Amino acid sequence: MTDVTMDKIVSLCRRRGFVFPSSEIYGGLGSTYDYGHYGVLMKNNIRALWLQSMIQERDDMVALDSAVILNPAVWEASGHVAGFSDPLVDCRTCKLRFRADKLDDAQCGKKPSKKPGEYSECDLTEARQFNLMFQTQVGAMEDASSTAYLRPETAQGIFINFKNVMQLARRKPPFGIAQTGKSFRNEITPGNFLFRVREFEQMEMEYFVPPGEAERWYEYWIEQRLQWYLDLGVRRSQLRVREHGAEERSHYSSATSDIEYLYPIGWQELEGVANRGDFDLTQHTKHSGTKLEWVGQEGERYTPHVIEPAVSIERIFVAMLVDGYDEEVVADRDRTVLRLHPEVAPIKAAILPLIPRNDDMVAKSRDLLQRLRRRWMVEYDDGGQIGRRYRRQDEIGTPWAFTIDDQTLEDDTVTVRDRDSLAQERLSLADVPAWLDEALQRPWHSPKP
Numbered sequence: 001m002t003d004v005t006m007d008k009i010v011s012l013c014r015r016r017g018f019v020f021p022s023s024e025i026y027g028g029l030g031s032t033y034d035y036g037h038y039g040v041l042m043k044n045n046i047r048a049l050w051l052q053s054m055i056q057e058r059d060d061m062v063a064l065d066s067a068v069i070l071n072p073a074v075w076e077a078s079g080h081v082a083g084f085s086d087p088l089v090d091c092r093t094c095k096l097r098f099r100a101d102k103l104d105d106a107q108c109g110k111k112p113s114k115k116p117g118e119y120s121e122c123d124l125t126e127a128r129q130f131n132l133m134f135q136t137q138v139g140a141m142e143d144a145s146s147t148a149y150l151r152p153e154t155a156q157g158i159f160i161n162f163k164n165v166m167q168l169a170r171r172k173p174p175f176g177i178a179q180t181g182k183s184f185r186n187e188i189t190p191g192n193f194l195f196r197v198r199e200f201e202q203m204e205m206e207y208f209v210p211p212g213e214a215e216r217w218y219e220y221w222i223e224q225r226l227q228w229y230l231d232l233g234v235r236r237s238q239l240r241v242r243e244h245g246a247e248e249r250s251h252y253s254s255a256t257s258d259i260e261y262l263y264p265i266g267w268q269e270l271e272g273v274a275n276r277g278d279f280d281l282t283q284h285t286k287h288s289g290t291k292l293e294w295v296g297q298e299g300e301r302y303t304p305h306v307i308e309p310a311v312s313i314e315r316i317f318v319a320m321l322v323d324g325y326d327e328e329v330v331a332d333r334d335r336t337v338l339r340l341h342p343e344v345a346p347i348k349a350a351i352l353p354l355i356p357r358n359d360d361m362v363a364k365s366r367d368l369l370q371r372l373r374r375r376w377m378v379e380y381d382d383g384g385q386i387g388r389r390y391r392r393q394d395e396i397g398t399p400w401a402f403t404i405d406d407q408t409l410e411d412d413t414v415t416v417r418d419r420d421s422l423a424q425e426r427l428s429l430a431d432v433p434a435w436l437d438e439a440l441q442r443p444w445h446s447p448k449p
């Protein structure tokens, strides 16, 4: 079985242009990344699949896109100004900074085989609270009244729009508001590639329910979200659900479960599903003076409870790359292949003229390219040996390659090669769009054990 390390994933992402360290020509900026061509396409697919399952395929959901910088009172009400912090310790010797509650996972700056505080030269400060929100100024004045924050979660933008949506979308609990967008956290110990970064794209949904139904919907959303990953081919053996103990839960939560993935760094939170109760709507009602409640036709009223599945594209991106990464030897040659679900794969099919200098093959290939690209992200590649072109497509996870060869010129058929099984079959050029359409709808299971 392939040993998948984070280094292998980072190296593949770099080599194939999925992800680059940000500001690289200036020496980078800690834990900040830029996405290249295939990274953007894969991220777009993940977001689109989330929106499809959350909004397109449901009757009880609406979309929202709230601002990144909100009135700072929002963050007072939500508890983030007072409490969105991690305990921090500094080492006076090595000048490194650690999370006081994660010292066991950290390495001493002077002696990496030891944990901070264990080496004789370690000189740790007392723990102090460090707020993770990035501050900024709004407008030309730089005083306390202009202080604002980059949002550390998208969720609050949803709560403060509850009344707008209730009135205009004419919704009745249970219903949900879903949004995707950038969130920012000044993490003390970021790292492990995209797993913990300071700028990431969240996909959050707040599901408003009658108070008596909260428990049921909490269980429902854990199941739904787990199934979403399974439907996208993530292996069941690499996923688990872990319920938080009371001491671990956020201030707003009465129950939280993490859907965890077995990353190369161990079991870690992929997505959280929280029962937030009526905490947020009650807080914003108190602080804003606007009543955020459900009022029925008969005058019945209550503050809905909220179930929240929340995840970042980054965590899914890494989980899917890890789950898909494979190495094998085929005909005495090493091959690295990303066994991604076809819906997630950045490129759905490659179109390859066998002999790039043959004008007829190129013309047929280009014609197929034009027909396919109207509907799918496909790629034409005529650079180098056919074997190398296949390898390149394997590494970016392209599920199928259509090769135009001598026989195509005779009978208008092409070879289609399957990324996972390496099986090849012949089909008529005219049938390729219908074939691809059907292939993309087939259930896909990872061939990895």
Ligand code: GAP
Pocket: 152, 153, 154, 155, 185, 187, 194, 195, 196, 197, 198, 200, 202, 204, 269, 270, 271, 272, 308, 310, 311, 312, 314, 315
């Ligand atoms: N609204 C609830 C909320 O934000 P959270 O557990 O702090 O809860 C939700 O974050 C999800 O956002 C996590 O499960 C994870 O997928 C993602 N996430 C949080 N911090 C992250 C970071 N620094 N880098 C990448 N993803 C992060």
